[in-house]
Amino acid sequence: MVGVDRSDVTSGGPAARLPAIVFIAAVWLCLGVAPLAAQARVGGEIDALNTLAWDGAEEELGLVGYGSGVIDLRSDRDRNVQARLTLKAILGSILDPLTGRSLSASVLSVPRASIRFRFPVTEGYTVRVTAGRDRVSWGSGRLFNAADVIFGADGTGAADFLEISDDLRDETTWLTAIYFPLGDFAYFEPIVLPPLPGLEFAAAAGGAESVEGVDDDEAAGAIVAETAVPGIDRTRAGGRLSFEAGRFTFEPGYLYDGPTERHEAVLSVSGLIGVDVYGAGRISLDGAIDPDNAWERTTFSVGGYNHFRLGYDTTLDARLEALIRPGAEWEDQSNPHADYGLTFYPELILTPSRTVSLVLRSVVSPIDRSALTSAGMNWNVFGGFNMVAFAGVQTGDDAAVFSWKRPGAATLTTGFTYSF
């Protein structure tokens, strides 16, 4: 099963995109990397995976390849200014983890392009500004996080289920944020998230069709021919406060979501109650909502985590998360696209040695009694080099969110990753 960052998948077949990618990459490599290498830290990563997939609807077995490469440029260490540019190329066929369908894609994307700097306001007080495309994490949660009003509370669609130790979610967006320290362990951070313009692309090399980009999606492999400026009413803006009280960290926040004209208020809490616990609540309001029904516009996530030592060299990490939406469906709708009120995410990671990790995880929809379960291993054979093998299976009836009668009902992914 291959997780897909859907923002990376745009229209246009491989044949259409590939010449443009090759052209741009060649130009970039020739003109960009050589002079930058002396001033920036350059890193790379290659993933080469193959997935054997069972199509439960057609009762056919398929095999798809997935390759991706990342070039990561970071500015030299500096106490006042930092910059990072990440270019990612996806080549081959990508399997959507939810539908199991193979999506043809050859896309060059820019997951990160950001500048951070410190600005001295007074002699002893400095604020920090982040501008560009970057990651921002509100609240806590590995898969479910109700406080994440920027990328969404449910990360199932964007998660990379081949990850074990790293984050499952790594969405980025265009933003400008200012970090105001409030002492050493608290801060206030206002943020503005303007949409990117609708872009019309023309092929950089012949033969490619134009692609209509939307909002935050980065489409590449082409050059901009025309832009359209979205109205200011499509902007999202807000802020969060973070502070500690005893063993707990609190993070209240607010975001106005221009496209939906909603006011999102969130509160995230994390701390220790025997085990590590975290939770968040969100209420989403607009002018049309009757305050009496506000409960139906809430979302909650809760999670717990514990680390067990099994012998002196073996560990077990256990995690359980739940996503609760009171206003969603609480009875079986016999609809694969139903929006249910309760979803669980249990995860066990066994590390029998310092280089091998085994994982068992599942996205469970208890209301329609379906689940997406995967088990896998990651072996860090050499520094930066990993061998991965994952098996995934959907269980549930035909009309459930997850079903054996679905494309990609069962998958087996094997391959290699190398970062250098």
Added chain:
Amino acid sequence: MKHQTGRRIVATVVAGLAALLFVAPAPAQELTAEEIIERMEENQTHSTSIMEGRMIITDRFGERVSTYIAHTEGADRFLVEFTSRDEEGQRILRRDDNLYLYYPDAREVIRLQGSALRDSLLGSDISYEDMTGGRGIIDDYRATLIGEEEVNGRPTYKIRLEARGTNVAYPEQVYYVDREEFVVRKSEQFARGGRLLKETLILETTEQDGYIFPTHIEVIDVTRGSSGTEMIIDDVQIGVSLPANIFSLEELTW
């Protein structure tokens, strides 16, 4: 906690306490085992330091090298930034008894508490709990002075440590503490039943500004002949001026 022996040593090295800046005191007379251990731990405290080092994890497939820069102040404050490719930009902040991790790709801060402190640092023999220093060795072990022995030509106290409870990685350890410099020269970790599991050796020490501290430590996994962890300090500056507010969330997330 994987490695109680290296606890103080490693905490210092990796966390930037590096290697324990041991003031060279006059030889002690008639010290008890507890006093020797406490004196060893007291010597870890110093004003400020900046150091660069490497952690080399070895197994039969080869070596994994993690590099870091550490800023420290006293015994309870440090900020470590990893600079090697695999974990570039990851940071660990200790401020008193609080420990925070920062993952730059996720732009996420994790406050380590409870069981998460027992997790291993980058797959090494060091746990995050080793870095907190919240509990001393004597809190977890009963110490008995069982003799004196030479280690690499240095006279040492030989001290047996027996676990007070089960919440430690090793039920028994033996420390060899330098009689003059109060630095561990060697230690051994045993399983229940007395089987030797690991050895920690101080391969090199250096003296700077009146402090003597280890700069090359090797942890050998005796049960797997080809596995081990080395910690090397390549550069250290003691008593330097540190940037204001360096031990803060803002600096952690920079």
